[in-house]
Amino acid sequence: MHYKLLTPGPLTTTMTVKKAMLTDQCTWDQDYKEITQEIRRRLLELAEVSAKEYTTVLMQGSGSFGVEAVLSSMITSEDHLLICTNGAYGQRMATMCQRHNITHTIYQVPENDVPKAEAVQKLLNDYPSISAIAMVHSETTSGILNELDEIAAIAKVNDLLFIVDAMSSFGGIPLNVSELDIDFLISSSNKCIQGVPGFSFIICKKHELEKRKGHARTLSLDLYDQYQVMEKDGKWRFTSPTHTVLAFLQALKELELEGGIEQRYLRYLTNNHLLRQKMSELGYETFIQKHQGPFITSFLYPKNRPFNFNNFYHHLKHNGFVIYPGKISDHDCFRIGNIGEIYPEDIHRLAEIIEKYSEVAYVS
Numbered sequence: 001m002h003y004k005l006l007t008p009g010p011l012t013t014t015m016t017v018k019k020a021m022l023t024d025q026c027t028w029d030q031d032y033k034e035i036t037q038e039i040r041r042r043l044l045e046l047a048e049v050s051a052k053e054y055t056t057v058l059m060q061g062s063g064s065f066g067v068e069a070v071l072s073s074m075i076t077s078e079d080h081l082l083i084c085t086n087g088a089y090g091q092r093m094a095t096m097c098q099r100h101n102i103t104h105t106i107y108q109v110p111e112n113d114v115p116k117a118e119a120v121q122k123l124l125n126d127y128p129s130i131s132a133i134a135m136v137h138s139e140t141t142s143g144i145l146n147e148l149d150e151i152a153a154i155a156k157v158n159d160l161l162f163i164v165d166a167m168s169s170f171g172g173i174p175l176n177v178s179e180l181d182i183d184f185l186i187s188s189s190n191k192c193i194q195g196v197p198g199f200s201f202i203i204c205k206k207h208e209l210e211k212r213k214g215h216a217r218t219l220s221l222d223l224y225d226q227y228q229v230m231e232k233d234g235k236w237r238f239t240s241p242t243h244t245v246l247a248f249l250q251a252l253k254e255l256e257l258e259g260g261i262e263q264r265y266l267r268y269l270t271n272n273h274l275l276r277q278k279m280s281e282l283g284y285e286t287f288i289q290k291h292q293g294p295f296i297t298s299f300l301y302p303k304n305r306p307f308n309f310n311n312f313y314h315h316l317k318h319n320g321f322v323i324y325p326g327k328i329s330d331h332d333c334f335r336i337g338n339i340g341e342i343y344p345e346d347i348h349r350l351a352e353i354i355e356k357y358s359e360v361a362y363v364s
């Protein structure tokens with residue numbers, strides 16, 4: 001059954017991105033290795049960083065593999081990591097730290113609020129051994145968009161390593177990585193760049209990456225080793241997801257054709273505003289009141305009438321859209337993403353379907 005994905009990724013891709021996967025590639029072949037190198041170059045341009053100061057490392061697996069590659073191979077046994085979290089993805093970084101015995105402190109913020117610079121500063125005063133900060137940019141759990149500027153400034157002033165999980169935001173919102181002085185930024189192939197799943201990528205400050213050689217706790221996720229091999233001629237250390245790589249290059253070209261990140265951001269923002277406006281007219285409240293991001297929105301189950309998510313989900317799927325269940329700890333929500341190959345006309349159509357559904361549900 002064909003449907004459009006209103007999810008945070010994998011998301012709806014263009015036919016041309018899907019078609020780019022119709023060739024089989026030899027991983028040793030020069031043409032294929034050059035594709036990898038072109039992807040790495042283009043990602044640096046999107047991040048607004050120089051190839052002198054930064055490098056891109058591609059890593060097999062989903063986004064979490066990229067996050068774990070950074071934490072498990074760049075945080076040394078001497079380090080102390082502060083994790084700012086207001087959702088499941090921040091929490092996942094903490095779980096990774098537990099697995100790898102990485103010294104860490106958690107700064108826990110409610111799911112509908114953002115980490116604050118003053119609180120981070122206070123934690124730094126309380127724990128002078130903190131040497132690194134990690135945070136999520138767009139917390140997909142709720143759809144909230146965390147502010148990076150002030151915490152980035154604190155990291156810089158205190159000479160701390162700054163790690164950002166920009167999984168569900170990179171490519172969909174302007175982000176000046178060198179201005180924010182981010183040391184490691186992680187994202188993946190199947191989010192705002194609008195490729196298909198299969199690998200993550202890490203924009204790394206070269207100097208920090210090279211300094212942390214030899215600290216990896218695993219072989220497969222060794223970020224430095226991956227970098228060293230890839231840097232030579234674009235060869236991935238182990239088998240790479242060749243079809244995904246081809247699709248990703250096509251997706252990068254299409255992002256450029258759309259007008260770059262700024263234009264894509266405006267499309268997402270338009271989709272998101274329209275979605276929230278339409279849903280509000282239909283009586284659905286959002287969980288996030290402040291700092292709502294432009295990528296995905298959590299809606300509370302309606303209070304004034306019975307609501308069955310499963311029923312709602314299948315109704316929408318039957319009509320051509322799939323949405324996501326909620327992920328908020330103590331509120332019943334569902335989530336609707338508006339990224340990927342999605343336009344205002346899709347949101348209008350979705351709203352019409354939901355409007356009819358609500359009427360049906362209300363009457364019965």
Ligand SMILES: *Cc1c(COP(=O)(O)O)cnc(C)c1O
Pocket residue numbers: 008009062063064065089136138139140165166167168188
């Ligand atoms: C998607 C996502 C991840 C990675 O999840 P995977 O399922 O491993 O791809 C990490 N952080 C955020 C904020 C995400 O949205």
